[in-house]
Amino acid sequence: MDERVREHARILVDWSARIERGDDVVLSVGPEAHELAVAVAAELGERGANVVTTYSSGEVSRAYLTSHDDDFQQGDHELALYERADAVLSLGGGRNTAAMADVPAETRQAHSKATEGVREARLDTKWVSTVHPTRSLAQQAGMSYEAYQAFAYDAILRDWESLAAQMAKLKEILDAGSEVHLVNEGTDLTMSIEGRIAVNSAASVDYDSHNLPSGEVFTAPEATEGYVTFDVPMTVNGQRVKDVKLVFEDGEVVSFEAEQGAEAIEEVLETDEGARRLGELGIGMNRGIDRITDNILFDEKMGGTVHLALGRAYDSNLPEGESGNESAVHVDLITDMRGESRLEVDGELVQKDGVFRWE
Amino acid sequence: MDERVREHARILVDWSARIERGDDVVLSVGPEAHELAVAVAAELGERGANVVTTYSSGEVSRAYLTSHDDDFQQGDHELALYERADAVLSLGGGRNTAAMADVPAETRQAHSKATEGVREARLDTKWVSTVHPTRSLAQQAGMSYEAYQAFAYDAILRDWESLAAQMAKLKEILDAGSEVHLVNEGTDLTMSIEGRIAVNSAASVDYDSHNLPSGEVFTAPEATEGYVTFDVPMTVNGQRVKDVKLVFEDGEVVSFEAEQGAEAIEEVLETDEGARRLGELGIGMNRGIDRITDNILFDEKMGGTVHLALGRAYDSNLPEGESGNESAVHVDLITDMRGESRLEVDGELVQKDGVFRWE
Numbered sequence: 001m002d003e004r005v006r007e008h009a010r011i012l013v014d015w016s017a018r019i020e021r022g023d024d025v026v027l028s029v030g031p032e033a034h035e036l037a038v039a040v041a042a043e044l045g046e047r048g049a050n051v052v053t054t055y056s057s058g059e060v061s062r063a064y065l066t067s068h069d070d071d072f073q074q075g076d077h078e079l080a081l082y083e084r085a086d087a088v089l090s091l092g093g094g095r096n097t098a099a100m101a102d103v104p105a106e107t108r109q110a111h112s113k114a115t116e117g118v119r120e121a122r123l124d125t126k127w128v129s130t131v132h133p134t135r136s137l138a139q140q141a142g143m144s145y146e147a148y149q150a151f152a153y154d155a156i157l158r159d160w161e162s163l164a165a166q167m168a169k170l171k172e173i174l175d176a177g178s179e180v181h182l183v184n185e186g187t188d189l190t191m192s193i194e195g196r197i198a199v200n201s202a203a204s205v206d207y208d209s210h211n212l213p214s215g216e217v218f219t220a221p222e223a224t225e226g227y228v229t230f231d232v233p234m235t236v237n238g239q240r241v242k243d244v245k246l247v248f249e250d251g252e253v254v255s256f257e258a259e260q261g262a263e264a265i266e267e268v269l270e271t272d273e274g275a276r277r278l279g280e281l282g283i284g285m286n287r288g289i290d291r292i293t294d295n296i297l298f299d300e301k302m303g304g305t306v307h308l309a310l311g312r313a314y315d316s317n318l319p320e321g322e323s324g325n326e327s328a329v330h331v332d333l334i335t336d337m338r339g340e341s342r343l344e345v346d347g348e349l350v351q352k353d354g355v356f357r358w359e
Numbered sequence: 360m361d362e363r364v365r366e367h368a369r370i371l372v373d374w375s376a377r378i379e380r381g382d383d384v385v386l387s388v389g390p391e392a393h394e395l396a397v398a399v400a401a402e403l404g405e406r407g408a409n410v411v412t413t414y415s416s417g418e419v420s421r422a423y424l425t426s427h428d429d430d431f432q433q434g435d436h437e438l439a440l441y442e443r444a445d446a447v448l449s450l451g452g453g454r455n456t457a458a459m460a461d462v463p464a465e466t467r468q469a470h471s472k473a474t475e476g477v478r479e480a481r482l483d484t485k486w487v488s489t490v491h492p493t494r495s496l497a498q499q500a501g502m503s504y505e506a507y508q509a510f511a512y513d514a515i516l517r518d519w520e521s522l523a524a525q526m527a528k529l530k531e532i533l534d535a536g537s538e539v540h541l542v543n544e545g546t547d548l549t550m551s552i553e554g555r556i557a558v559n560s561a562a563s564v565d566y567d568s569h570n571l572p573s574g575e576v577f578t579a580p581e582a583t584e585g586y587v588t589f590d591v592p593m594t595v596n597g598q599r600v601k602d603v604k605l606v607f608e609d610g611e612v613v614s615f616e617a618e619q620g621a622e623a624i625e626e627v628l629e630t631d632e633g634a635r636r637l638g639e640l641g642i643g644m645n646r647g648i649d650r651i652t653d654n655i656l657f658d659e660k661m662g663g664t665v666h667l668a669l670g671r672a673y674d675s676n677l678p679e680g681e682s683g684n685e686s687a688v689h690v691d692l693i694t695d696m697r698g699e700s701r702l703e704v705d706g707e708l709v710q711k712d713g714v715f716r717w718e
Binding site: 029039061076 | 383400402414416423428435
């Protein structure tokens, strides 16, 4: 086995999920993530964790969802599994990133709403999502398989402790700040972050950070005003979107346009009330990620980008007892700040043209 | 998709597992059973069942088991999953039937013992095990892939209602009988079946039958005396066994020999006390299965064979409230009756030279 796969598994289990003896772990495996699953299973066995391995396939989900009459129920067995789990490790990796492209939006939404309890229970665990580099992801990135592997492991196999220290600076600024102002081509947006807690997303549950790779600092904005253009092309629910422009009034999207994929954005916005408000402002700081590969797990962490998510806010951004924006969805969209741009907190310049003031 | 795969899925969901709206189903998928999983997911969606899809890989299990210190725990989350499940559909199909061949016996046994609760809970559901024909199974059978597919679907896609009616005859004889006597080359064995209930294994939970394909009538013997030779070569826990001879006294194996795979048999016998007693006497009646393919799911159903299982008895063979042989294992071994042989119940000839008296 490629030593990089073993190292990926070790970082996931130790640094990211902090797995301990006796932990009840759900290991979710994509159809092409088998090799990583073998490596992770070995690490989990060594640590004496208890494992249920689930299969996460877009094709299987599509077959189930499209043949159902949309009157979905939440399975008691699924709820019980996640309510009792201490950790959920998701190893993404399929054969076709568009496998679910033709599942109707109302079907996705109906299923998403019916299974909200499962999602809540999962978010209450030490959950970490990562991906095994696959040919399908290489294709989505427009890269050869070998080049994509090198890219992915460069992003994943980092010195996370040292990156975490760098990101602490930005967290300090956001925690102390009240208002964020983003200015970019097609963007002039203000958001309140008063009283919110920024997360130093260092790819570890100990930092309330649940993605591997990570390398962003994020918080939960509200009272958003103005407009923003997401110039980074993306895939949302299996559909390509490009140059999405959202206009906010009083925290809510009041109009939008998109050069491509307007339907996908409309579907998202119509999920529920919370889907029209922001749940996240994230600032990419992983300088190991040097190109957009059309995979949100990597793209949103790229140094010099900023992303905003429609929908659900993470509890980790809120003071104990308070709750943020609620929604069945959380959809990230990215704007590239590496042109002429400004990111200000309470009028102070933090990043100019994609470069932090301390860089 | 091959129409045979869709038909396989329909038989599994409707005839075998009797899935109904709202059933909480665990769908267990082998690494090469993906296509069947897609077809089954579509059937489950159509019927409005709730599904958790698990991944069953010998390589993942091996990695976990061999890196563990053998002090296994049963996961609360796994127990909860199976305790709440209404049905468990297992779609076998891997890349290497010997994937777990080097997992030490004591490791298997330790894990098997620690997770007995999960196994009990699973057996309390509408569980059905089937296999997707794979290249690995074709190889094990010494057959080409296409020929193996034809063989497998011939065994699976049957008129189960009509086969069930044929098998009812043998069930009547066994239910009324007290003693079974098997005579074959290297075999002279008597077993008590007094008060036990034969199962007409028609590949449906409505018949207390949990394998697809099926086509056997089985009961739970006790007080076994004599000797038996299993001349059909098999794979037990990843190891080849051939010409196993067991000698019974007072219901228990007192000595054994094997031309090949004696170690594997010894491992089984040493699991626990119940592993040295019989849990099952099964009589193959599926004339659609016309050759040994080194896969117990098919081999034991072949018309003209008889199998005996060391270990656990099924509750379905016992009157309400009574329990049969208890063990963490259930290992089937097969003897081919198609030479000079006799199968008698209370001294009456039922089968001679592999042919039933009514055939």
